[in-house]
Amino acid sequence: MPRVLTTCIYCGCGCGLYLISDGKRLTGAYPSRNHPVSRGALCVKGWNSYEFSNDLNRLTAPLIKKDGKFIPASWDETLGLVVEKFKHYKNTFGPDSLAFLSSAKTTNEENFLMMKLARAVFKTNNIDHCARLCHASTVVGLSLAFGGGAMTNSINEFKDAEVILVTGSDTTAQHPLIGSRIINTVKDKGAKLIVIDPREIQLAKYATIYAQPKCGTDVAWINGLIYVIIAEDLHDKKFIEERTEGFLELKRTVRDYTPELVEEITTIPKEKIIEIARLYAKARKSMIVYSMGITQHTTGVDNVLSLANLAMVTGHIGFASTGVNPLRGQNNVQGSCDVGALPDVYSGYQSLVDGDIRKKFEQGWRVEGLPPKAGLTVTEIISAAGEGRIKGLYIMGENPIISDPDSNHVRKCLSEVEFLVVQDIFLSDTAEYADVVLPSASFAEKDGTFTNTERRVERIRKVIDPPGQAKADWQILSEVARRMGYKGMDYKHPSEIMDEIASLTPIYGGITYDRLGPYGLQWPCPTKDHPGTSVLHKEKFTKGKGTFMPRPYIPPAESTDEEYNFVLTTGRVYWHWHTRTMTNRTSTLEREAPEPYVEINCEDAEDLQIRDDQLIKVSSRRGAITLKVRVGHKVAKGTLFIPFHYREAAANILTILAVDPIAKIPEYKVCAVKVEKI
Amino acid sequence: MRGKGGKDMKASKVKIIGKKKIKDLLREASQEWNVYVPQKWSDGDVWMDQLPKDKQMLDEALEDVVLEDVDTVISPKDIFFPQLESIFKFKDDKIWETPEFSPKLIFGVQPCDLKGILFSDDFYRRNFEDRYYVSRIQNRLIVARGCLRPPRPTCFCSSAKTGPFAEDGFDLQLVDFGDSYFVEVGTREGEEFITMHKKFFSEPDGNYDMTIKEIKTKACDSLELKVDFQNALSLMAQDSFIPEENYRRIGERCIYCGGCLYVCPTCTCFNVFDNVKDKEGERVRNWDACVFEGYTRETSGHNPRKDKWLRTARRYEHKLKFDYKVTGLSGCIACGRCLSSCPVGIGISKFIQEITEKRKIM
Incomplete structure (x- = not known):
């Protein structure tokens, strides 16, 4: 019964778990008692993480589509065939006729190679992945x-926080081992x-205070909090003076955001805005989670x-249990960004505009003309x-048909692209x-390694x-490079890839497999004797x-x-x-949530004469999609919520392809829809 | 080789074995048995794993054997009831089973876990015989090891009288005595094991009975967490005594990981599913948990335990009320694992404290 310590495949918590195998397949998953995140516990997905890879419907041979x-x-x-096609497009239409989608489900080493x-x-530089x-x-x-x-x-700093502000994160559902820490801190401490x-x-x-803003009004309530903080003289003048710039501009911008105006925009009562501002600002150790x-x-x-303004104006950053904490979703979305699977930076967020x-x-990779x-x-x-501008598209471990906004648009695009390569463990909707x-x-x-949401670079280990x-993805990518005549991607083991990452990436500079041990290291870790960093911006x-x-x-x-x-x-x-390509092949998980549904407020349901479980x-x-209704109080009147997991009624058929002008992230959280009885 | 035995035979004989000889004993025993013993990993985690048969690997594994202050996340229940287990395989029109029936020596079992094994063994034979479980467990020898100190801060066995030493149910029981262990013999099979490996054992000197008694009393006193277990059982036996509010509050805090049930030595529920491709596949079963909504959802969609608090209530009622009513034994064996594996600090010991001391602690 080989037992191997590894890192969970699901969320950014990065729990340490042991996988058990009978030599051929996985037969169990148990939490590590001493791992700093799991500490003897896992969420239901972690406990059941042994099941999906055993599914007999795994892809087991390369496939070529003929007729x-x-x-x-x-x-x-x-x-x-892949190399022939990609070479042809590159030579005929130029390198930018190719594009690569990497994957936050795969390892740092694999993202680096992609x-x-x-x-x-x-x-x-047409390389990106779902961090987008x-x-x-x-x-x-x-x-x-x-x-x-x-x-x-x-x-582990949540346990000493005095105030935790959680916004836009269903933490117990999406980062269960962080959500649970928040509950414990609140209830027990x-x-x-x-x-x-x-x-x-x-x-x-x-x-202590729950506020339900209208979707998409976040800047308004955050500016409103800063307005109150400055108006009531709760800002940290010393911190602002010594450690920040641009305060006057902030002051000028927020002065319009009176609690009255904020209430009008967000529907959060003005008293609550004032109360939240005071509670957040007055505590010594306040953490923002989003x-x-x-x-x-x-x-x-x-x-x-x-949110960064809010933390800085109160000096709530740069200390233990005090700061701004984006919870990264995928097991390795932190890492896939860190190692540069992004169109504008190399590993370690080093800008490719910078000639040096x-x-x-170029020197590290022995190539010219990056x-x-x-x-x-x-x-x-x-x-x-x-549109035909990209001729060859290589997708590793992503499923944009279900995950990207406006699915019908994605389907149309993928059916029109000249040559599509999909590398995955199952035949996903995209692979079709x-x-x-x-x-x-x-x-x-x-x-390989994953990097969790707290920047902890952790090992995953081969069990079967x-x-x-x-x-393995790294082996496939290396083979493609070799066939392209490139000699710089021959590796015997992923540890050699990590050595290369370390040599080119200051924040990973001190990371080697030997040093990672059972619990990994938190970056920045610039040198071989650096112990890693738990708090940033100290x-x-x-x-x-x-x-x-x-x-x-x-x-x-x-x-x-x-x-x-x-509003959807x-x-x-x-x-x-x-x-859902993995969890619908996990019996317990699939049984618990087998069907798509839409959450609707009781009042709306009554107005529309819709009952619980009715198809609409x-x-x-x-x-348009058809799915069952779940009537309740979770969403406000006028709002609907749909989980995007289900191909049977894909929420992303409805969502809009409108993106942030800088980050190019789609607006999954707000679009306009209508409801009809059928 | 043996049936369920061992329950009614009180410890009557005592031998002694030097701690240094344990490795050699295990090495020798592993020729005849699949030996399961706690082993410490380099990161400090301890697991009750099978010793390898390969000589060199066995030697390496023996270096990692630990018998003191052993805190395994899971009880040895997974040796007989694995997290995932094959029921049968099929291809075209052929079906075949792959039963597991190897002889198992489970060495260093904590007394609470021993109770758990005996409880589940009884359950799996009570109304119908679960042939997969029975096949795995029938050929087994259990060497218990009493705890001088509680291995987990959440241990409360002395309150439930399920530890820190077993009174019966073991084949052999180790009582830690400095450089050696007293070995209490519980069954004929235990005695035969000693005879078979007699070179490792000797006769104890002097008034060892008294020494053993003192060790056990001291161990009992070392447990700090004490709860009014008997009182809890009798309160639970009175219908509708526990306020609904308790269950609602706990159900609200629960994040439904299933961990408390997965690690529970007496939880026996499983789900059955098929892993199929074309005309080939396997029927398997894996651990299930009654806190899940789908566990009681009916085909119509109706669910008698749809609300979280009802499922929470059922869990506590099952362990502390119905099991007791049916078997005369509590379904909770006071190992404290539910609490030590709960991300949000819920545990049966706390529930017992809440109902017996009438205060909110979760």
């Missing part, structure tokens, strides 16, 4: 404000909790910048594929559109062999002084009207993971 049908083929033939393949081998869809606003926003787009504190969320989530029950509810807006960067940095990578211009983002790549499908290994079938001819911000970047409130891209009179907001449920049609300007 509309997938035919199993050899690796040699399949990769030969970007190396795109940049060093194919000479394009979740925390692109954080990466941009917190970099502008602080100089680094990551959680400023660590998971008397910390105060502020929850600001359009949905009355489980944490709202523990909140997630998709803040980032997935056309004003995503504005929202993040505003480019030169460093492209200096930023590439396209996820949604731009998909659209360009539909592929010309070539490459079978890859699951998290239990390879070595991949099924059939499936191979004496000074990464960029020097923190910058206040005040933003005015801008309404969402699509507002309701007479016909489309409901989308999200996830506790039991499923994203496009929800449509937007882009499409």
